Amino acid sequence: MQFPKLTPLQSRLAATLAASALLVLLFFSLTSPQFAYAAELDPRIPPDHNHPIALDFCGTMMEMKEEEERVALDWEPHESSIRKDLVRRAPSGVFALSNNDPQSMDIGAGLTQNWVFPKEVIAGPPGVIGSGLPSEDITEDETAQTRSELRKRQEIKTVHITLNTCMQPALNTLAYPADIGGGSPPQLQLWVSQSSSLTNPGPGTRDNPNQQNFDFDGGFAMFEVDTAEDVYVGVSAPNTTSWTGTWNYEIAASIDAPFHTIDDNWANLFFVDGDNHAVLLVTNDTTQRNSTSEIYNQWMTIAPPYGVFAHNQNDSTILGVQSSFCGLKNQAQIMANIQGANRPNVAGMVNRGLGGKPKEQFYITDLNVSSAYYGFLAMEGNSTASGAGVVGGGGKVWRAMNFRTKAESNCALLYNLTFCSEVAYAVPSNPDIFDPSTGVPALAARYDSHAASLYQNFNYSLQQVPCKTSSVQQYSLARTCDDCARAYKTWLCAVTIPRCEDFSSTKSYLMPRNTAAEFVNGSSLSNLTDLYNPANITTWQSRVASNSSRNPIIDSDIRPGPYKEVLPCEDLCYDLMQSCPASLGFGCPLEGRGLDVSYGKRGGDNGEITCSYLGAAHYLSGGGRVVTGLKVGVFMFVFWSVVLGL
Template identity: 60%
Template sequence: MPLLPKLTPLQSRFAASLAASVFLLLVYLSLTKPHFAYALELDSRIPSEDHNHYFIFDEDPLDISNGPIDIEQVERIAARAEAGTSALANNDAQKSNINIGETQNWVFPSEAVNGSHGATGVGLPSEKLEERDVDIEVAELRKRAGNTVYISLNTCLQPSSNTTNTTSNAAIPPQLTLYISLSDSNQTPGPGSDSSTQQTITVDGGYALFKGTADGDVYIGISAPNTTAFEGIWNYEVAASIDAPFHGLHQNSSNLYFVDGDNHAALLITNDTTEADSNSTVYQEWMNLSPPWGVFAANQNDTAILGVKNSFCGLRTYAQIAANIDGFTNQNVAKMTNRGLGGKPKEQFYITGLNASSNYWGMLAMVGNSTAHGNGVVGGGGTVWDVIDFQTKSEDNCALMYNLSFCSEVAYAVPTNPDKYPPTTGLPDLAGLYDSHAAQMYQYFNYSLQQIPCNTTSSSQYSLARNCDDCARAYKQWLCAVTIPRCEDYSNTSPYLMPRNLGQPFANGSTISASEFGVTQQLLNSVATNSSRNPIIDETIQPGPYKEVLPCQDLCWDLIQSCPAALGFACPLPGAGLEDSYGIRSNNSGLITCSYLGAAYYLSGAVSISILGVRTMVLLISVAVLMNLL
């Protein structure tokens, strides 16, 4: 019998280590299967260029009539999910029709849960994107702890109501329900499954979101309610992501404000996009940016749209009006502007095609994530903000005007005559008339200001707190506000409005009678109520009776505080013309009770309305009339 060779201590340790390694390798191979590339016929809903998808087939996996199928791949996924369950890939939304009372199931497989993250894109200016840590040790720790998973749903189509009253809440279709299970014991979550192994999320306004941590398969159920009050189907879009919600919703923020409107159009703006100074790179990037947001609008006489008010694809289906949203034939105007409070970049929307005397809903939206949209994009399903209300005027002698050359901060309705200045063609001429008149009045003032020694020593200046630049700014603000009055319907009964032109005929030739409108003869004969503060309105435009949102008192006070006494500016006294010429700002930030440049309805209470830095001023006891405007 041959003798085994005698090993040195070092050789003995090596042999033992080698044997242990071989044993562990055999154990590993016996417990796992190697993963090879596969060829799988993709469902027709999945783009052919994107193969990062999984799908569970109801048909026989051995059927290769449509091409080669990787049997191992089908068996591996089907072993964990029941038949009829479709699988989702990361950031890849899928659409499906669902009938009344039906439940459908999906799965977000563990391969995708623990797979690669998607790309977010460059984003908007001043946004700092999170840099992902690709360190191997950190990735392994995250893998063991599980990934954050987002399951989002948008309702794109909803059944129609059997009721004929479209303005009641009964016309709003019931919502779908989203069920989530992280347990392999409940692979088909839904209304009939064990409630202890699933989470139930009611869809709200066509939107639902689940956020949780998972390291295995995530099972999804979507159920449609039983109802006899509606007929038809729902169509929904469901998506899963380990990066961020594919569909976005800002439910507690509208980020949209109603500036003003007339009887067929409205002007809306977003909040400031940055607080950066005008000479900064970020500021310039925002101003040069292609408008990133869009707007949906719908008449409030059809309440059914509230069933999808939080869903991007639902609003795209049901909204009657849109701006800067792909797929709409009649696009409205959207552009970046720095007009308004603070002079910061914001986006504005000029919405036309509205009905007179109507209430509308407006919803700010973003297509995709501002960089890209669609499947394969983080946040590619679009985002919707909260709803705002806005109204159109009833009468046709107020016209919405903005983007003037000289009075560039003017953005509201002004007195007009629809016969002389038709809404579709005459607004540029109307704007030019108002703007050129204000510019001419400013030039006369500028001649007077040039007589003041502005560039002199501090001891010789007219004020240590203000200078000639402050005077010029204050005068322009005041001048534009008083020569271009803010117009409201004559039928508007708000107490802060001042009737104008009561003795003049309307554009259709009718006139106001004291008995019909409850107007006293004194108002018909009074200069303040029987004329406009700007002579060209009565002489050239001839709008007929209207009501004016009076300029704010602090505009006048700021003027006399900012300019030298030599110019002779003064404000009317209380009880002696002040109330007929100027209004008072309201403590309610959602109500414009006096006119100032940059004013907008529904501004947040956090936004300062004191654009001139004037909060407490002493009313100077002096009276002057300047160009019949004070």
């Protein structure tokens, strides 16, 4: 059939009508209520194949909505498939990092390894934070936080790159003598580039202005930047022949928070006291809330969240990794309350001390006699969880503090007594009668029961005082019988359970006790004139205050031999006098007439315990001296490097 030939005007009209008809069909295909409803049908109903364009469009919209819902519900992506995709797209010779996914790598001297934190991951969903520790802060609503994160998915984010040195090489004893002592291997270096023109930052491109470099400090390095683009990282090991073996490091990147963290501002760990093989350490108060608050109760019932690393200061292997969680876990001689620790059950929550606030306590044993140690407070992961996929899962380390064990065996560390519950320090003991491995509970019971019996006699006397009466008849308008009972118990426990120090200690505020008796090894002061001034020995043995103990059962039942006492603080006696009625007859000795041999004075701001009070801890060990010790180790390394031409 032959179609009639159209004129030019008719041809233009036909084309216009055809285009209009097509636009009308397209309009209805996108806006028809029937087509929109088809996408909302139950998925068990077969789709309407008459309208594939509308179904594809609506299906795409539904998939986008479902994706956002999965993110809002903390949907966890398939890490393995994501990592494979990232590795495939990473530049040649560069390893890809994903969010909160630590990677461990060995590196030899003089080598550089490169990593990238891709922009696809930076734009991705946040990690899982977890519940965390009891907090006094008002936390943001999680749903609102999730919506905020969804809005920021394509925005600039703060990227945290953190690294820990986990293992270090050993000194090359074939080239240099093993007994030079001190020092540590040189630190690794971190190189960072944010330029796509420099995907392999490192010492080989040292002069390139597009990169920055940072030395590890104590086995820790961190870089933070606000970006939405790829971040390229290089890790390089120093080129040295003085040390053999490899470094091992852990690297992690996060858009949530640093995976590894340190607090180099303070130790947050304090030395309470110790004997010749064990010490008691406590954290700072974990909250300042009172005992009726929910946060206070949460802290007292929580599983102890902190751990401790300890290391003898005579061993230099700790130097170089003192700010690295995995480094301390691999190198520290003692771990307490850390996963895989050789001291797993030594931590507990207590509220002992001034103010009665919650804190964590550690009882560390099997220490060397008369030795100085580094102590590091640490946290496994972020307290809620640890390891890959966890925000802050790499752990936290605080600044080092130090402590020292005693030299002699006749002081034993006691704590957690039943009646004198605030006592936590070393007391006079005899290892032949109370074996340190088995007899400490019996020693504690002997001291505690004696104090409790004396308190009972006092309580009978206090009951004779009209405590609950009118204000006119009360013995004081400022103090009550409850104040008297509290003050008496505090004073009683401090004076009947004295705080013990080595007799060989030369600290001026210590009081010699029981000097007329023999030492536990059978020797006496009269046989030690080469160590002690004979005139001092004569003076000590001629005075009642120094030739015996202030508590008679110490000399009769415990028999520790000569020891020195940290005298109770004089304010304990004054508080007793002020809190109790005069009818009970309490009084304190006068200056120059017994006060100096019975009570001590509190020290200055250096934190040294110059007199004994319940709940006392050595705040001197906050970190100043131990940091000096760590720097001495670094100095020794530099010194020998110069001498040997390393």
